[in-house]
Amino acid sequence: MSRPQTRIQQKNSETILEAALEVFSTHGFRGATLDQIAEVAGLSKPNLIYYFPSKEAMHQALLTRLLDTWLDPLREMDPDGEPVTEILRYVRRKLELSRDYPRESRLFANEILQGAPRMQAAIAGDLTALVAAKSAVLRHWMEAGRIARLPPEHLIFSIWALTQHYADFDVQVRAVLGEGHDPFAEAGDYLDTLFRKLLAP
Amino acid sequence: MSRPQTRIQQKNSETILEAALEVFSTHGFRGATLDQIAEVAGLSKPNLIYYFPSKEAMHQALLTRLLDTWLDPLREMDPDGEPVTEILRYVRRKLELSRDYPRESRLFANEILQGAPRMQAAIAGDLTALVAAKSAVLRHWMEAGRIARLPPEHLIFSIWALTQHYADFDVQVRAVLGEGHDPFAEAGDYLDTLFRKLLAP
DNA sequence: CTGGAATTTGACCACATGGTAAGAAAACGC
DNA sequence: GCGTTTTCTTACCATGTGGTCAAATTCCAG
Numbered sequence: 001m002s003r004p005q006t007r008i009q010q011k012n013s014e015t016i017l018e019a020a021l022e023v024f025s026t027h028g029f030r031g032a033t034l035d036q037i038a039e040v041a042g043l044s045k046p047n048l049i050y051y052f053p054s055k056e057a058m059h060q061a062l063l064t065r066l067l068d069t070w071l072d073p074l075r076e077m078d079p080d081g082e083p084v085t086e087i088l089r090y091v092r093r094k095l096e097l098s099r100d101y102p103r104e105s106r107l108f109a110n111e112i113l114q115g116a117p118r119m120q121a122a123i124a125g126d127l128t129a130l131v132a133a134k135s136a137v138l139r140h141w142m143e144a145g146r147i148a149r150l151p152p153e154h155l156i157f158s159i160w161a162l163t164q165h166y167a168d169f170d171v172q173v174r175a176v177l178g179e180g181h182d183p184f185a186e187a188g189d190y191l192d193t194l195f196r197k198l199l200a201p
Numbered sequence: 202m203s204r205p206q207t208r209i210q211q212k213n214s215e216t217i218l219e220a221a222l223e224v225f226s227t228h229g230f231r232g233a234t235l236d237q238i239a240e241v242a243g244l245s246k247p248n249l250i251y252y253f254p255s256k257e258a259m260h261q262a263l264l265t266r267l268l269d270t271w272l273d274p275l276r277e278m279d280p281d282g283e284p285v286t287e288i289l290r291y292v293r294r295k296l297e298l299s300r301d302y303p304r305e306s307r308l309f310a311n312e313i314l315q316g317a318p319r320m321q322a323a324i325a326g327d328l329t330a331l332v333a334a335k336s337a338v339l340r341h342w343m344e345a346g347r348i349a350r351l352p353p354e355h356l357i358f359s360i361w362a363l364t365q366h367y368a369d370f371d372v373q374v375r376a377v378l379g380e381g382h383d384p385f386a387e388a389g390d391y392l393d394t395l396f397r398k399l400l401a402p
Numbered sequence: 403c404t405g406g407a408a409t410t411t412g413a414c415c416a417c418a419t420g421g422t423a424a425g426a427a428a429a430c431g432c
Numbered sequence: 433g434c435g436t437t438t439t440c441t442t443a444c445c446a447t448g449t450g451g452t453c454a455a456a457t458t459c460c461a462g
Contacts (some may be wrong), residue, residue, distance in 0.1 A: 008429085008439070026315055030232030032421060047440055049421065050254070106314050108371070113314075114227050116372045123376045131377050150396070153377055154391040161366035162359055168310070169361075171317045174323045174356055176332050181337050190355040198398050209459085235450060248410055250451065371426070 015041050017065075020058040025103040028110045029059055029118070057144060063111065067122050068102050071130055073097065074156075083141040084199050091159055091191050098167035099184040105167035131156055149200040155198075162191055177189050212312065214252050216242050218266075220267060226304040228320070230260055233316045239399040264312065268323050269306050272331055275357075284342040285400050292360055292392050299368035299386040306368035332357055348400040356399075363392055 019041035023032040034055055038045040052058045074092035098105050111119050134150035142149045144173050166173060167189050173183045205223055220242035223234040239246040247259035253259045278287050299306055312320050332354060339353035367374060367388050374384050 028229040028232050031229050094235055108316055112370050112373050113310055123373055128377050151391055154387060157366060158363055161362045165358060165362035169313050173314050176329050188351060190352055198395055200235055245411060
């Protein structure tokens with residue numbers, strides 16, 4: 001375990017991951033180069049390798065760190081709360097993640113697009129388990145007649161799809177909307193309306 | 202203009218684009234290599250270059266070919282048709298594209314994720330114009346009280362996001378659903394329900 | 403069958419890439 | 433201040449990469 005310990009290690013590891021995120025998220029794993037990451041980080045290439053044993057390791061570190069943040073809002077969906085409130089809160093939180101961490105969103109999208117070669121375990125494990133748990137909650141709400149009866153997994157997919165779209169396809173969204181729009185603000189209102197109508201029993 | 206003319210040219214150009222699609226769609230432009238494309242195509246690397254002057258040219262050819270197919274279903278949305286029918290038909294057609302051409306969908310996603318460096322013109326041009334035109338149609342329907350009043354551009358985004366999700370995040374979708382599911386069949390029903398509820402005035 | 407055109411190949415090149423090795427330079431504990 | 437450890441750099445290497453080139457092979461019209 002070579003956890004960062006000294007100040008310098010702490011700071012440089014952070015700088016490197018930040019740069020790696022920038023590069024990986026726009027070029028994918030294979031398209032990213034150490035030289036590019038080094039340049040963005042303002043460090044020499046061998047110095048990168050001093051902190052992370054390989055390009056692979058940087059990528060792995062980013063993905064690991066990402067998944068937790070990513071699943072957190074779903075974890076927080078409270079089985080004892082008011083269904084519509086809980087779901088809308090999840091949608092809002094997820095959209096905020098897209099707005100505030102678009103690079104993380106794209107990193108994730110890149111990885112899944114490529115068949116998730118470095119995330120299969122996490123997806124088959126944590127993620128699937130969490131979705132199963134929360135699907136049960138949703139199903140429970142449906143059976144109690146508190147929200148419309150819908151396939152819970154697909155309901156979750158639609159939350160993911162709709163919120164991530166604004167981060168992953170940002171360029172397209174902005175091109176289509178043109179100047180003078182705040183995509184995320186508009187999306188907030190729109191998705192609120194959408195899910196309210198969808199969930200009404 | 203070096204349009205394919207002989208049988209051999211026709212066939213090999215096709216073989217190469219097919220292989221290039223396979224590789225580009227899973228590794229992105231920079232992550233794809235000519236050697237890999239050559240291997241998939243069953244041709245030698247110099248032979249690839251005989252048909253396409255560069256890796257860039259192959260990518261460009263794929264993107265150009267793609268965009269038309271991609272926008273076709275939206276073009277077909279009939280201003281004189283019944284609104285809900287027309288929109289649901291668009292959703293269904295778009296989902297069919299995701300199911301039947303997932304690699305094309307991923308190629309497109311990859312390109313947009315990376316900031317659309319090789320598609321900016323097309324996005325700012327054709328795509329934006331088409332969306333503007335169809336948004337006008339939607340708005341017209343809304344003002345006539347035939348469908349719910351919603352921001353038309355975002356309505357279109359949500360169709361794109363929801364349908365493409367099943368192609369682009371296929372790995373994730375299948376992992377979450379587990380065995381014994383047909384994601385696209387289920388999505389068909391789910392999206393039909395979703396948009397019916399959303400569009401009800 | 404044959405000559406010219408179309409197609410294909412093997413050898414090659416310059417450069418980029420991930421990563422290494424060894425030592426110089428800082429930083430730190432005392 | 434000094435010796436040790438941590439950090440960083442320069443020079444380097446093997447391999448991969450996009451692409452070229454001249455020659456070989458195949459194709460096809462007459």
